Amino acid sequence: MEKAIIETPAGFAGLCWSGSGLVLLNLPAPTVSDAEIELESALERLPGRPNEAARPPAGGSIDVKRLEKGLNDYFSGKRADLSVPVDWSHYTEFQKKVLQRVYSVPWGRVVSYGQIAREVGTPRGARAVGGAVGSNRVLLVVPCHRVIAHDGTLGGFGGGLDWKRKLLKIEGLDI
DNA sequence: CTAACTAAACCTA
DNA sequence: TAGGTTTAGTTAG
Numbered sequence: 001m002e003k004a005i006i007e008t009p010a011g012f013a014g015l016c017w018s019g020s021g022l023v024l025l026n027l028p029a030p031t032v033s034d035a036e037i038e039l040e041s042a043l044e045r046l047p048g049r050p051n052e053a054a055r056p057p058a059g060g061s062i063d064v065k066r067l068e069k070g071l072n073d074y075f076s077g078k079r080a081d082l083s084v085p086v087d088w089s090h091y092t093e094f095q096k097k098v099l100q101r102v103y104s105v106p107w108g109r110v111v112s113y114g115q116i117a118r119e120v121g122t123p124r125g126a127r128a129v130g131g132a133v134g135s136n137r138v139l140l141v142v143p144c145h146r147v148i149a150h151d152g153t154l155g156g157f158g159g160g161l162d163w164k165r166k167l168l169k170i171e172g173l174d175i
Numbered sequence: 176c177t178a179a180c181t182a183a184a185c186c187t188a
Numbered sequence: 189t190a191g192g193t194t195t196a197g198t199t200a201g
Binding site: 112114124125126127129130131132133134144149151154155156157158161164 | 182183184185
């Protein structure tokens with residue numbers, strides 16, 4: 001499991017990845033040390049699998065430079081390409097299904113919890129979808145901030161509703 | 176296994 | 189619009 005702190009126009013973001021993809025991407029923090037602290041704390045809260053560190057395939061890692069450029073573009077207000085392989089191994093089946101669907105929501109668009117629920121085959125599981133997107137650990141790459149309530153209100157956000165509003169604002173949406 | 180949580184949606188008035 | 193009800197999956201005990 002490799003770690004890094006990268007600089008974005010909005011601050012310093014901590015991330016870590018395994019051989020199969022991105023494991024963690026935090027929202028930008030004001031200082032490098034804030035970002036480090038948040039990253040460590042997120043790592044401790046990572047569910048499951050103690051054998052993760054035991055298999056680091058040296059070759060297959062993510063393109064950190066490209067992600068850094070993507071985030072730079074994103075926080076400069078551009079329609080950025082944040083696509084990067086994600087390591088889904090720390091999620092339950094349901095969470096994975098939901099997050100993979102959210103992954104495909106394009107820049108500047110929003111969907112409702114209920115819509116996601118219908119699309120993953122649990123038509124009345126909107127609240128469960130809320131719980132699942134709340135488990136997202138690769139913010140922005142899986143754009144869970146684009147999932148809002150069906151009546152157009154914000155819903156919730158693990159990183160705080162101010163962040164959610166701000167991210168949507170960057171994408172031209174005033175909610 | 177149960178019970179208590181939700182980042183929802185629906186129904187009624 | 190407000191308030192109560194229904195709902196599916198996760199998590200703690």
